[in-house]
Amino acid sequence: MMKEYIDEAEKALLHTYNRYQIVLDHGDGVYLYDIDGKKYLDFVSGIAVFALGYNNKSYNNALKEQIDKLLHTSNYYYNVPAIEAAKKIKEASGMDRVFFTNSGAEAVEGALKAAKKYAFLKDGTTDHEIIAMNHSFHGRTFGALSVTGNPHYREAFEPMIGNIKFADLNDFDSVLNCVTDKTCAIIMETVQGEGGIHPATEDFLKKVRKLCDEKDILLILDEIQCGMGRCGYMYAWQKYGVKPDIMTTAKALGCGVPVGAFLMTEKVGSNSLVAGDHGTTYGGNPFACAAISKVLDLFKEDNIIENVNQVAPYLEKRLDELKDKYDFIVDRRGMGFMQGLVFNRPVADVINKALEKGLILINAGSDIIRFVPPLVITRENVDDMISILDSCLESL
Numbered sequence: 001m002m003k004e005y006i007d008e009a010e011k012a013l014l015h016t017y018n019r020y021q022i023v024l025d026h027g028d029g030v031y032l033y034d035i036d037g038k039k040y041l042d043f044v045s046g047i048a049v050f051a052l053g054y055n056n057k058s059y060n061n062a063l064k065e066q067i068d069k070l071l072h073t074s075n076y077y078y079n080v081p082a083i084e085a086a087k088k089i090k091e092a093s094g095m096d097r098v099f100f101t102n103s104g105a106e107a108v109e110g111a112l113k114a115a116k117k118y119a120f121l122k123d124g125t126t127d128h129e130i131i132a133m134n135h136s137f138h139g140r141t142f143g144a145l146s147v148t149g150n151p152h153y154r155e156a157f158e159p160m161i162g163n164i165k166f167a168d169l170n171d172f173d174s175v176l177n178c179v180t181d182k183t184c185a186i187i188m189e190t191v192q193g194e195g196g197i198h199p200a201t202e203d204f205l206k207k208v209r210k211l212c213d214e215k216d217i218l219l220i221l222d223e224i225q226c227g228m229g230r231c232g233y234m235y236a237w238q239k240y241g242v243k244p245d246i247m248t249t250a251k252a253l254g255c256g257v258p259v260g261a262f263l264m265t266e267k268v269g270s271n272s273l274v275a276g277d278h279g280t281t282y283g284g285n286p287f288a289c290a291a292i293s294k295v296l297d298l299f300k301e302d303n304i305i306e307n308v309n310q311v312a313p314y315l316e317k318r319l320d321e322l323k324d325k326y327d328f329i330v331d332r333r334g335m336g337f338m339q340g341l342v343f344n345r346p347v348a349d350v351i352n353k354a355l356e357k358g359l360i361l362i363n364a365g366s367d368i369i370r371f372v373p374p375l376v377i378t379r380e381n382v383d384d385m386i387s388i389l390d391s392c393l394e395s396l
């Protein structure tokens with residue numbers, strides 16, 4: 001049965017993914033089930049999305065209630081879920097203004113537009129430059145792709161939006177080398193995700209922040225993957241006290257409902273985008289915002305971030321043990337529940353073997369296994385994951 005579905009899928013869907021050969025049916029807590037009923041321990045959570053775990057009754061009920069009330073209104077009218085969600089995300093982030101989007105890439109688009117408009121209002125010119133990081137990932141739309149530091153992703157789609165320079169994360173001199181009088185923004189992930197789980201260092205972030213303050217350059221932090229509690233703080237930058245001027249969030253923000261947001265300080269908010277500059281039909285609709293609002297409530301009620309901080313050191317310890325045990329594992333890095341095991345060989349066969357044994361893992365680049373589990377995992381879940389992974393590694 002699974003095979004038939006997969007064959008149909010391969011005839012109909014555009015070939016933009018090499019998918020794992022399973023058809024998923026439902027989820028419960030930290031487990032997923034395929035249509036044949038096979039159970040999987042999930043350490044991917046739909047790529048850092050399902051923070052609360054699957055089938056959270058309180059979350060599901062909030063969505064069902066909103067479906068029966070109102071799904072959509074357009075942004076020409078106010079709606080209570082959006083007002084509630086805006087209030088809560090401001091409180092969680094410490095930012096002042098929010099624009100809700102439908103995805104992470106759209107949040108990045110909005111962030112770039114806000115930065116460009118801010119610079120345009122200062123001097124009336126449009127040839128401003130943006131500094132982005134090598135190995136970064138910001139999404140697949142044109143603006144987001146333009147600041148994505150992976151030439152392979154951009155190659156066929158050139159020209160990009162232009163005036164983008166790439167520096168190296170954690171190499172402040174490389175940033176300085178890119179700065180000109182035209183630099184209007186510096187964009188980076190606080191912890192690089194797709195590019196291989198590289199956290200920005202505190203020293204680097206602080207130097208970049210200081211540079212931005214001196215030159216009135218806007219710092220944009222992309223927290224789409226590393227934010228929403230994953231790194232032990234609501235937003236990873238809160239660990240360092242380096243506040244961005246603009247930040248993006250998505251993935252776990254809706255815990256499965258497709259949403260994103262870009263947020264800014266009042267300084268940027270009152271000196272950038274105005275009516276007519278930006279918009280979206282769906283963004284911030286009552287359904288999406290009911291999801292955001294409930295997610296932010298449940299983060300508090302269920303002490304989600306406390307769980308990350310309690311269990312993450314244990315996850316790190318167990319991963320370090322694997323690193324010590326196997327010569328082909330050369331590094332372990334990350335923050336909280338965003339971890340990478342770095343191999344000196346491709347990891348695709350390991351991930352496939354784990355899948356056979358009922359464990360869902362994902363890579364970040366060809367040589368790194370990425371661990372981005374639901375934020376509700378326990379030590380027992382970590383033990384189960386490690387024992388399956390260990391058995392896969394032993395047979396290599």
Ligand SMILES: *Cc1c(COP(=O)(O)O)cnc(C)c1O
Binds near residue numbers: 138139189193224250
């Ligand atoms: C996933 C991701 C994006 C893109 O988000 P989409 O919702 O897939 O458009 C952007 N930035 C980072 C850091 C991401 O991890």
